[in-house]
Amino acid sequence: MKIIACYSNKGGVGKTATSVNLAYCYAQAGYTVLLCDLDPQGASGFYLRVKPSKKLKDARFFEDVERFTGSIRASDYDRFDVLPANLTFRDFDVFLSRMRNKRSRLKKALAAAGSDYDVVLLDCPPNFSTLSENIFRAADQIVVPVIPTTLSERTFDQLVTFFEKQGLPKKKLRAFFSMVQRRKTLHLDTIERMRKLYRKRFLNAEIPFAADIERMGQNRAPLGVYAGRSAAAIAYQELFDELENGEVSTI
Amino acid sequence: MANDDGFFVFSGRFDLTQVSKGLKGFSLKIENSIPRRAFNLLDCYDQSVRAGGRLLIQTDDVLRLLNSDGSVVEQSGIGTGRFVQDLPEGPVRTALTGFSSLRALMGITSGWFESHDFAVLDDLQKTQVRGFAQSLSTQGGQVVLVCVQPMRGYDRAFQTVRAAFADLSSGQQSMEAVFQALLPGISPYKAKPDIALGTDEPSVQVATDIIRTYLHVARQNEAGVIADIDTEFLHDYRVSLRRIRSVLSLFKGVFSPDQTAEFKQVFSDLMAPTGPVRDMDVYLLDKDMYFSLLPSNLHLGLEAMFDQFRAERARAFQALTKQFRSTAYEQQMSKLTTLFSEAGAIQPGPNAARGAYDYACALIWKRYRKVCKLARRITEDTPDEAVHALRIDCKKLRYLMEFFAPLFDKKAFKVLIKPLKKLQDNLGLFNDYSVQQDALLGFVSRQSNAQGRVNAQLALAAGGLVGILDQRQRAERHRVIASFKHFDSQDTQHLFCTLFHHKEVKT
Numbered sequence A: 001m002k003i004i005a006c007y008s009n010k011g012g013v014g015k016t017a018t019s020v021n022l023a024y025c026y027a028q029a030g031y032t033v034l035l036c037d038l039d040p041q042g043a044s045g046f047y048l049r050v051k052p053s054k055k056l057k058d059a060r061f062f063e064d065v066e067r068f069t070g071s072i073r074a075s076d077y078d079r080f081d082v083l084p085a086n087l088t089f090r091d092f093d094v095f096l097s098r099m100r101n102k103r104s105r106l107k108k109a110l111a112a113a114g115s116d117y118d119v120v121l122l123d124c125p126p127n128f129s130t131l132s133e134n135i136f137r138a139a140d141q142i143v144v145p146v147i148p149t150t151l152s153e154r155t156f157d158q159l160v161t162f163f164e165k166q167g168l169p170k171k172k173l174r175a176f177f178s179m180v181q182r183r184k185t186l187h188l189d190t191i192e193r194m195r196k197l198y199r200k201r202f203l204n205a206e207i208p209f210a211a212d213i214e215r216m217g218q219n220r221a222p223l224g225v226y227a228g229r230s231a232a233a234i235a236y237q238e239l240f241d242e243l244e245n246g247e248v249s250t251i
Numbered sequence B: 001m002a003n004d005d006g007f008f009v010f011s012g013r014f015d016l017t018q019v020s021k022g023l024k025g026f027s028l029k030i031e032n033s034i035p036r037r038a039f040n041l042l043d044c045y046d047q048s049v050r051a052g053g054r055l056l057i058q059t060d061d062v063l064r065l066l067n068s069d070g071s072v073v074e075q076s077g078i079g080t081g082r083f084v085q086d087l088p089e090g091p092v093r094t095a096l097t098g099f100s101s102l103r104a105l106m107g108i109t110s111g112w113f114e115s116h117d118f119a120v121l122d123d124l125q126k127t128q129v130r131g132f133a134q135s136l137s138t139q140g141g142q143v144v145l146v147c148v149q150p151m152r153g154y155d156r157a158f159q160t161v162r163a164a165f166a167d168l169s170s171g172q173q174s175m176e177a178v179f180q181a182l183l184p185g186i187s188p189y190k191a192k193p194d195i196a197l198g199t200d201e202p203s204v205q206v207a208t209d210i211i212r213t214y215l216h217v218a219r220q221n222e223a224g225v226i227a228d229i230d231t232e233f234l235h236d237y238r239v240s241l242r243r244i245r246s247v248l249s250l251f252k253g254v255f256s257p258d259q260t261a262e263f264k265q266v267f268s269d270l271m272a273p274t275g276p277v278r279d280m281d282v283y284l285l286d287k288d289m290y291f292s293l294l295p296s297n298l299h300l301g302l303e304a305m306f307d308q309f310r311a312e313r314a315r316a317f318q319a320l321t322k323q324f325r326s327t328a329y330e331q332q333m334s335k336l337t338t339l340f341s342e343a344g345a346i347q348p349g350p351n352a353a354r355g356a357y358d359y360a361c362a363l364i365w366k367r368y369r370k371v372c373k374l375a376r377r378i379t380e381d382t383p384d385e386a387v388h389a390l391r392i393d394c395k396k397l398r399y400l401m402e403f404f405a406p407l408f409d410k411k412a413f414k415v416l417i418k419p420l421k422k423l424q425d426n427l428g429l430f431n432d433y434s435v436q437q438d439a440l441l442g443f444v445s446r447q448s449n450a451q452g453r454v455n456a457q458l459a460l461a462a463g464g465l466v467g468i469l470d471q472r473q474r475a476e477r478h479r480v481i482a483s484f485k486h487f488d489s490q491d492t493q494h495l496f497c498t499l500f501h502h503k504e505v506k507t
Helices: A015-028 A059-063 A065-070 A092-100 A105-112 A130-138 A150-166 A185-197 A231-245 B016-022 B091-095 B155-168 B175-182 B203-227 B232-250 B257-271 B274-285 B287-293 B296-325 B327-341 B356-376 B384-407 B410-447 B456-487 B490-500
Strands: A002-006 A033-037 A080-084 A119-123 A141-146 A173-180 A202-208 B007-011 B027-043 B055-059 B062-066 B072-076 B106-121 B127-137 B142-150
Touching: A002 A015, A002 A130, A015 A033, A015 A080, A015 A119, A015 A141, A015 A231, A130 A150, A141 A150, A150 A173, A150 A185, A173 A185, A185 A202, A202 A231, B007 B155, B007 B175, B016 B027, B016 B155, B055 B106, B055 B175, B062 B091, B072 B091, B127 B155, B142 B155, B142 B175, B203 B232, B203 B296, B203 B327, B203 B356, B203 B384, B232 B257, B232 B274, B232 B384, B257 B274, B257 B327, B274 B287, B274 B296, B287 B296, B287 B456, B296 B327, B296 B410, B296 B456, B356 B384, B356 B456, B356 B490, B384 B410, B384 B456, B410 B456, B410 B490
Parallel strands: A002 A119, A002 A141, A033 A080, A033 A119, A141 A173, A173 A202
Antiparallel strands: B007 B142, B027 B055, B027 B106, B055 B062, B062 B072, B106 B127, B127 B142
16 A cells, blocks of 8 residues: 655645546556545545545544544545545544554454555645654655745745655655646746756656646546546646656555 | 345336436436347356356347346457357456356347446435446346445445335346346256156156156257257267166166167167267367376377367267257157157056155165175276276166155255265276277277278377376276275165165065
8 A cells, every 4th residue: 555645835736636636547547546635625525526524523533443434435436435534633643654554453444344545645734743744754655736936936945844854755755846837937937946956856747727627626526537638637647657657665 | 125235127118217206315317328239148058157146148249247246247259159268368257267168158048238327416416326227128028137336435325226226126136037037938958857756656657757857858958969069968968868768777667578678779779879979079078188198299199189089079970960850860759758748658567556765765775785785896906897887886876866866855865975976976987097098999990000000199199098097097996995985884874774775665
């Protein structure tokens, strides 16, 4: 099982769209995927028409394995399940370490429920906390969408600095440029500068700023479902390909 | 109530929209459809797919296997006339693993197929339940199979949908119901049909019933033999005739001596042309085994040998089908069928009126004692003939027990048959090894010219095989002795005695 965290310490960067579309790409490629909606403002569940589960608002639910597995919902797509959480995070680190531990009850329960997923994708909340640090430690890859603007550049600097300070492995950070408008000189300049500065951190794939992606809110479905041949859908596919063919530590 | 899984059978027409009314808060949406097209229902002759609660259909070049739990597997390929092991790799072939390798798939019936996938949506248009409805229609009737599948986390919706379908369905909710709708009044072929017996039924009646039944079984195999679908048709045909012949020889005195002699001749003549084909079938079926017995440098001769076997089979097969198609054969068979169907058409013998149970006990006890007598004498050094004689008597004992089984305790019979079967398996192998050696030697001598010379490759291959078969035969004799010891246990002896040996009725 591989844990991929989709994280950004800045809001409105297309993080949730990335989570949903990446999860969809993985499922389409034949992996079994669990997308965990951990962002209280996030809308992974909304995009997939999955209603938030009332049961899950209880903070301690991670200690209750059955309630956890019972809260998982099938999406409309094969191999693609959702944990529609809107959680509070008191026990999230416990959850993560259990997801990692093969012998934990959680892990066994997942396997027994036929849901020992190939990929667990976490749609993370946008803040720094001990929780984020736990996510950074537990995840195999941390996918970071970055809008090529000055403000985003600053927040990305902060993230890298945080990694350095905490002694976290920076190579887990897989950043990519999101909502790119190639007509804007600012975007192009920022991309060039940041690619030079963080040569190894950035993936080649770029997600364009596209109306098709914005329409996800209306269509409430992954992009591949209603605009499979759009430039944006192809860009997400490229992002998936690059992530999947990159170096990943698996347990 | 219907079953726990979401599998429903509706006979006749069924409109999916009917169910929408029962789905409060949900809507049903048809997603993908396979438009109406011709289908072939595939199974082997004894309908093992059906017996396993499954349904295999062919539409165009797609094979679709529907399991009893409603799950479907599909793969491309043509199944008609093929053995499962010869299908292209795919999920259908994998799902049919364990299917008889001797039975070919054939079209059982045909008709029209249509399929619709549907989704049950909530107010957000989120799919909460999936399902499909498949309509199959044949000349016999029409049936719609509906399968609803739960989706993770949406159990309540699944229960609602299941209940809605259950309300509309009636009758048996199983794959068997589908077969009965598509093939009404047609029961699957059975190589060993159950024959009802009464304790006091006159023996002549028992004999006539058995013969009539197996005559019918034999006749059911004729078309398959002629069409050469698989080798089991001829095998079953021969087994049926053999059972009839064993009744004629074992049920002494139920028919008049003249009539018995006449029947024996008739059935022996019917059997005669089947032998050469079956012999070659056995070789050809075991082809891979023969090749594995010999090192590859002898394979050339083996190839030549199998070419000859195929040619011989073709000749023998032609002769056999010629007989099957002849007017004389047809007349003969219908005459026999009539004869064994009409009461009083056959001249009874001195034992004709004897009650079945009493007669069975006497016959089985006598045969059992003979088997024991023969078997206890077999050692490492007894001639092969003695082992062969034991094989024949074991077979007779087994047939007798099978014929009369309905009159006795099922459990006790199971206990007795199991070690007997094991012994018979060993005896069968012993016999096969011996017969095959003789056949190989005979084959080589037929292939040799006037000077007694024979193709060296062929002779090498035959010689190699004879050597191996002889070793195997000797090893099998050990096993025969061991298996008999097991069969000859105190418990079995005691059980035979209590079941069949009643002093007061002993003659």
